[in-house]
Structures are given as C-alpha cells and as structure tokens.
Amino acid sequence: MKQQVLPILRLRSSPLSCRLFSTTVRRDATYGFIGLGKMGAPMAANLRTKLPKEDTLYIFDVNKAATTEFQQKFGSGVQVASSVGEVVEHSETIITMLPEPAHVAGVFKTLTASPPPPLKSGTQRLFIDSSTIDVSTSLAVSRSVSECKSLNGTFVDAPVSGGVVGAAAGTLTFMLGGHESILPRAKEILSLMGARILPCGAPGTGLAAKLANNYLLAISNIGVAEAMRLGQKLGLEKDVLKNVINVSSGKCWSSEINNPIDNELKGFEGGFGVALMKKDLGLAVQAAQACGAKLEMAEKAQEVYATVLQKEGSKDFSIVYKWLKDRET
Known part of the structure; x- marks a missing residue:
C-alpha cells in the first residue's frame, strides 16, 4: 500500500510569536x-x-x-x-x-x-x-x-x-x-x-537625529510659507505654485504633505502644534550651543514661532503662512 504523504503546513508567525526569553515554557508577557x-x-x-x-x-x-x-x-x-x-x-x-x-x-x-x-x-x-x-x-x-x-x-x-x-x-x-x-x-x-x-x-543618537531633523523642518516650514506668499503676490495661482514646487527642487515635506494652502482649508486644526515646534526648535538650539554647531537661521526662526504662538495659538505650525498673509494687509 502506498504511504500517504501529508502536506507540511507552514504557519506564519506574528511579530511577537517568538519571545526573546531564555525559558522554553510559554508565559504571558x-x-x-x-x-x-x-x-x-x-x-x-x-x-x-x-x-x-x-x-x-x-x-x-x-x-x-x-x-x-x-x-x-x-x-x-x-x-x-x-x-x-x-x-x-x-x-x-x-x-x-x-x-x-x-x-x-x-x-x-x-x-x-x-x-x-x-x-x-x-x-x-x-x-x-x-x-x-x-x-x-x-x-x-x-x-x-x-x-x-x-x-x-x-x-x-x-x-x-x-x-x-x-x-x-x-x-x-x-x-x-x-x-x-x-x-x-x-x-x-x-x-x-x-x-x-x-x-x-x-545612546542619545536617536534624539540627536530627531533634533537635527526638526530643526530643518522648522526652517523649511517658514520657507514654504514665504515662497507660497511670494508666488501668489507675483500673480501665481496658489495651486499652480504648489504643483510647480512639488515637481521641482524646492519640494519638501512642508510643501508636499503639509502644505499651508491645504491646511488653511481645515483652519490649521490638528497636526503638529506651534508650541511643539517652538519647543523642539529650542531643544535643537540648546544642543547646538552645547556642541558648538552654528545655526545661522535659528534666532529668527525662534522669533517667528514665538510670535505666531502668541498671535495664533497652538494650531498646526504651518499657520505661519496665515501669520505672514495677515501682515501683508
């Protein structure tokens, strides 16, 4: 009689199905x-x-x-x-x-x-x-x-x-x-x-990366807001300008994912608050002072976020755009 061969079942394990414990007895984590x-x-x-x-x-x-x-x-x-x-x-x-x-x-x-x-x-x-x-x-x-x-x-x-x-x-x-x-x-x-x-x-390098990244984000957010206002004042439609930037060398997270003209439609609600950006920028400046790094844009950026927080409250930090726009009128 021919021996029946049973198929081998391959079980897909969950992320924590293999415990990082020395014992082989199953216990709840x-x-x-x-x-x-x-x-x-x-x-x-x-x-x-x-x-x-x-x-x-x-x-x-x-x-x-x-x-x-x-x-x-x-x-x-x-x-x-x-x-x-x-x-x-x-x-x-x-x-x-x-x-x-x-x-x-x-x-x-x-x-x-x-x-x-x-x-x-x-x-x-x-x-x-x-x-x-x-x-x-x-x-x-x-x-x-x-x-x-x-x-x-x-x-x-x-x-x-x-x-x-x-x-x-x-x-x-x-x-x-x-x-x-x-x-x-x-x-x-x-x-x-x-x-x-x-x-x-x-240890500490995760935070070093976070602070460096958020320093750049603080600066690029202001830059995008200024560029969007500049283009519109020169006669460009805001959606046209947004699309141009996002297929050109100026493209960044603040222009593509968190563009202020999109957030304006939502009243700048939710997202990453101005107060949090002000805090992270302050931590980046503190870190730079400790290690001797030169941050030429930091002082002005801190001034901007402090003023925007006072004027607009802690809405999404792209509200810098609204603050600039209001100052033009």
Missing part, C-alpha cells in the same frame, strides 16, 4: 506605557491591539480620565496602575511618551530613588523613551537606569516622526539610540507602533 497624551494614547492603542491577547499592558497617566477611557476601550488586557512604580514593578518593557524633559527626568528620578525589585523571571527590564527631550537629560536618565542595579534595566531613546496621524495609523518612524545588544528587542516592540525603525547609533 507584560508591558508598561507611561503617558497617554495625544501621541501616547494612539501608540499604546496600537501596541495593545497587536500584542497577543494573553499579554498585559500596564498604563499610567496623571490624567485619570485618559487611563479610564483606555481601559474601557480594551478591557481585561489592560491594567491601570496607581503610580509609575507599579507600572515598572510588573513590566518587562516600559515605554514613556511625555511632553517635557522635566517629566522624563522626574519619572526616572522616582524610579531610581525607590526602585521596584527585579522581575522574578530574571528578565532585564527595557525602558524605551519616545519623548522628544534634550540629549543631556536622556543620557543622564540612561546612566541612572544602568547604575540602579536593583532595577535591572537598560534604556534606549526612540523619539518619533509622523505626528498624531502616524501614531494613530501605526506608521511612525522611530529614531533609535542605544547599545547594539538591546536593539533587536527594542525594534521588535517598536514595530508594533511604527513602520520604520532607524538605528542611529549609541
């Missing part, structure tokens, strides 16, 4: 997310959605309404912690997404001053900070985590590009700075919240 603001909430939502349902996500935010809403949305796979210490006590991987350097420094000062015990599993905790802060604060936090032996942790900086839209869609770009040995584990987690993970080098 635990994650923490600190900071559920405009960026953090959609990032944490993507993380929770794409994690195996057996895994647990611990969350914390000073805004209790944000954590309550998040738990109601996702149910039993989410645990609301009463403190950052409780998040870390239970979690193997902890992501922080906070507004200012002082917030990040404060969280880690609390953790290292009164650290939770090491995880019973022996797994080293991985701290991923996606906040946009200054490099010196990030490096100081990284050192404090390494020096706190009872915390048993390691730290990477992973600021993002892509804004609220990218956070919601899971298409963020992460600029990753950290020791090479930990990058595969960090990239595995970040891939659940973004489309591109760009290793930049040693």
